Amino acid sequence: xxHIAPQKGAKRVMEYLFIVGLPRTGTKLMRDVLSSSRGVACxxxxxxxxxxxxxxxxxxxxxxxxxxxxRSGVEKLADYIQSGKHKGSYSRWMGAQGGEGEESKVRRTxxxxxxxxxxxTDRGIYEAMMLAFARSYSSWEAHTCQAIxxxxxxxxxxxxxxxxxxxxxxxxxxxxxxxxxxxxxxxRIAERRPxxxxxxxxxxxxxxxxxxxxxxxxxxxxTLTWRKAAYLHARYQxxxxxxxxxxxxxxxxxxxxxxxxVLSSFLGMPIDMAMLRPRLRxxxxxxxxxxxxxxxxxxxxxxxxxxxxxxxxxxxTLGPAMRRHGYRMNS
Numbered sequence: 001x002x003h004i005a006p007q008k009g010a011k012r013v014m015e016y017l018f019i020v021g022l023p024r025t026g027t028k029l030m031r032d033v034l035s036s037s038r039g040v041a042c043x044x045x046x047x048x049x050x051x052x053x054x055x056x057x058x059x060x061x062x063x064x065x066x067x068x069x070x071r072s073g074v075e076k077l078a079d080y081i082q083s084g085k086h087k088g089s090y091s092r093w094m095g096a097q098g099g100e101g102e103e104s105k106v107r108r109t110x111x112x113x114x115x116x117x118x119x120x121t122d123r124g125i126y127e128a129m130m131l132a133f134a135r136s137y138s139s140w141e142a143h144t145c146q147a148i149x150x151x152x153x154x155x156x157x158x159x160x161x162x163x164x165x166x167x168x169x170x171x172x173x174x175x176x177x178x179x180x181x182x183x184x185x186x187x188r189i190a191e192r193r194p195x196x197x198x199x200x201x202x203x204x205x206x207x208x209x210x211x212x213x214x215x216x217x218x219x220x221x222x223t224l225t226w227r228k229a230a231y232l233h234a235r236y237q238x239x240x241x242x243x244x245x246x247x248x249x250x251x252x253x254x255x256x257x258x259x260x261x262v263l264s265s266f267l268g269m270p271i272d273m274a275m276l277r278p279r280l281r282x283x284x285x286x287x288x289x290x291x292x293x294x295x296x297x298x299x300x301x302x303x304x305x306x307x308x309x310x311x312x313x314x315x316x317t318l319g320p321a322m323r324r325h326g327y328r329m330n331s
Contacts, residue, residue, distance in 0.1 A: 016166040017149030020156040021174035024184035026249040031151045032278040039270040043134035044149040049088030053154025068120040123165045176249040178226040183302035230321040253294045
């Protein structure tokens with residue numbers, strides 16, 4: 001795949017893979033599809049939140065508070081990430097609950113070792129985070145063809161920096177019908193409100209007002225970020241043709257074999273049909289832990305949950321961009 005990266009006596013073929021995109025567009029699904037490859041050991045870390053996103057800062061903004069030239073400074077950075085104070089599921093992977101348990105200790109040690117072996121620059125620390133995750137798997141020693149990377153949706157806004165730091169990186173931008181993104185976001189909020197009313201009928205006062213405000217907030221957020229994502233796609237496609245690929249969620253779910261071939265060609269890795277049976281469960285694909293594969297009904301589920309007025313809004317504000325990306329207007 002990419003370049004050769006020595007790791008203390010062992011030679012490894014390395015590639016950097018980054019999955020970016022708006023929330024609820026299938027970044028988790030894409031991560032698991034790639035991780036299912038048997039020809040290349042793809043170790044794509046959970047969300048590092050290293051750069052942050054368009055509206056919030058990330059871990060990079062905090063690095064100045066640590067003396068990374070010293071071992072004690074690196075140790076303190078590890079403590080900070082492990083404490084759970086840093087946003088992102090990478091923190092939970094290291095052990096957000098105070099770092100208790102042997103597994104958390106091992107993961108923390110892997111990060112510290114990787115960081116100390118780096119040049120301790122911002123880029124070096126970011127790479128150390130990805131490398132520590134990869135080294136926690138037994139396949140790290142078993143495979144000679146390795147890929148490390150990160151799945152942080154908000155890093156969509158930092159693709160130029162990623163390409164600058166990792167010139168041969170492969171970046172996959174997951175994309176989805178904005179109406180489906182809206183419906184998924186609203187369902188996610190509803191699921192986080194146990195016992196909360198699911199219908200607005202019969203509600204009044206503060207509860208109804210709060211729910212309506214939440215819906216408007218989600219609507220505005222998705223509208224603005226989806227439009228920006230469409231703009232960035234056009235920009236990145238032109239600037240980084242060898243590094244960047246857009247993958248529509250609908251294409252992956254409805255025509256997985258064809259899409260896996262596209263992904264394999266882009267990444268320069270052998271086609272592996274095991275990638276057609278992703279293992280993880282998620283809100284946008286298979287919910288049953290005993291099943292594998294793709295849930296084709298997920299592409300149409302928004303028609304059940306999305307209010308009519310939100311559909312009208314989406315078509316009015318995002319219609320031209322939706323048409324350019326092949327989304328039907330008459331649904």
